[in-house]
Structures are given as structure tokens and as C-alpha cells.
Amino acid sequence: NAGVTQTPKFQVLKTGQSMTLQCAQDMNHEYMSWYRQDPGMGLRLIHYSVGAGITDQGEVPNGYNVSRSTTEDFPLRLLSAAPSQTSVYFCASSTGYRVFGEQFFGPGTRLTVL
């Protein structure tokens, strides 16, 4: 199992550009999430999905879109990048069969917006 994979590892954008961060998992997990990590802020939830075709907003959804057409993939789209979106982005997956709902994280994408 590859677990949770994310591409790209690094990305530099100019203000106003758009891009998609890719996330895939091969564990057949029904739940997937996107977090951003900023210094002193911990991990903040951007969007999450409880299954294919179902998504919802987290704590900091503005400026981001998601869709979930398959169980495996959960891409995160930046519509018009802003310097405030400079961060490290983590994708995670989990399953309801685990009582505590622990999530498995990908290695992250480090994004810089100039």
C-alpha cells in the first residue's frame, strides 16, 4: 500500500494563478480531508469529504474548492492564489471502522505564493 500520496511536493505560484493539489489514497477509506499547517496555528481543516460525491467545509474554506468523484482521489483547487495561502498542505484519510477515527496523512505539499 502506498497510503496517502500527494503531488506536487513543492510549488511556487504568482498571485492570481490557479492550481490543483492532488491527493490519492489506496486504503479504500471513505473519509478524506485537507489541512493547512501554518506556524503557531497547528493544522487547520480546509475541506473534508465523507464519501464520493459528498464534501463539506472546514474551518478555513475560503479560496479553495474540492470535489470527490472517486473514493481514491480528493483534489484541492486554489482558484486565484494569494500570498495568505502560502502554507504546507496535508491531505489525510480515515475510515469509520476505526473507533478513534485516526487519520493517515500524506507527506504534504509546500506552496509559496509570491
Added chain:
Amino acid sequence: DQQVKQNSPSLSVQEGRISILNCDYTNSMFDYFLWYKKYPAEGPTFLISISSIKDKNEDGRFTVFLNKSAKHLSLHIVPSQPGDSAVYFCAARRFEVQGGKLIFGQGTELSVKP
């Protein structure tokens, strides 16, 4: 409103001694608490968890204590090893909230000196 707080950004401990990482929460409805460990340039990995009906859970060198009346949990690492140097996040969730919605603290960076 930060529902899960880790007020110590960093902690330095001598190898072989005990490391105690603290976490406070404000939402009395949380049912599950989890600790994650994160090395640089990697995603967080699940470490240990505890249910709100317990006050202690132990796994090898790692023990988590929960004090519900104080809305406080702590992670004890005994004995500490240099390989334990990492950022530790505590997280919480409610039972009825579907998977994918963990609330994280800001993290504490642990440094274990040889």
C-alpha cells in the same frame, strides 16, 4: 476560537528523562483525543489515543492522561530518546461528527538532548 490549545510551543528534555506535553480543550462534548507526531518534511503520524470515558491509556513508552474536569490531557514519554524529537499535536473529535473532522492544537516541538 481555538477549541484545542497547546500553550507550550517548545520543550527541551534530556535523554532518559520524562517528557510531558500538555493540551487543553474548551469543548466538553469531545469524545476522543489523539496525539500525532510530526517529523520535518513528513506528514503527521498517529501516536496514541484516549476515549473520554478513560483517564489513562498506555502504549510502551507513551502514556496519555485525561482530566475531564480540568479539560486537560497530557502525553508522557518515558524514557525520552533523541528519536522522539519532533512536533507533537493533540487533536480531538466528537463521536457523532463523521470522520475527517479532527480539531488540532498548535503543536509543541520536543527536543531530546543526548
